[in-house]
Amino acid sequence: MASVKQFQVTFDCADPERVARFWCEVLGYVVPPPPQGFASWKEFDGSLPPEHQGSRFACVDPTGVGPRLFFQRVPEGKVAKNRVHLDVRAGTGLVGEERLATLQAECDRLVALGAECERVLPADDDNESCIVMRDIEGNEFCLD
Template sequence: MALAFQVTFDARDPKRLGAFWAELLGYTDDPPPPGFATWDEALDALGVPEGERDRAWAVSDPHGVGPRIFLQKVPEVKTAKNRVHLDVNVAAGLPRDRRRARVAEEVERAVALGATRVREVDEPTGYAMVMRDPEGNEFCLQ
């Protein structure tokens, strides 16, 4: 039996970084727990002080297929290359001759959302653009 998992990011601003990933992936913010209309209402009930409500955020695939992304606040900035990164398959199923154009479209969309280009990877096994999210985490659009 396969196990479910989530991907966790360290972040300076979890909600802002979560908004980037939600928009890029077509995800949505996790809703507050049942019985609460808003996260503030839920956090009030849990006794979380207002000054600590920016410590975490989560976004999920609205169709329940992709893994949940959890973002947790850390004080330090990213300083080294990721040991793990996400490959976002924007051109899956397209013929090889159309993949580059599709990746280019998604690169422009990601840049508009706050990502930056790092380098192009063009190999016999595939084409991808290495990117960085707004907090510097590497990912690939392929």
């Protein structure tokens, strides 16, 4: 039996394109080309029935290494803590004050994009420091 080697991460949200473009900025991802026969995503979206327009968007890692991120519109807002979240690896290999300064600089960049800093978790005996954040629709993620 073959094992799955690729996956995508799906976000439920109110405004798929807006959230997708936020995550493009966070991760250095890009919007893939529109489907064959369409000059733009706007043109493709306009070809859909009105109830499906603006209902989905995606972004991809331009290197092809990271998973595709897919964003789908849902009618309800976020009401509870995420059961799954992304860890944005901004401080890999760094420790102590250097790590915290790097994480804080990335936090400041993401806040300027519309993210919220929820709390800083300082290093302890078991873990290095990380910063818990929320994206532009309130989905939790960590800078680590």
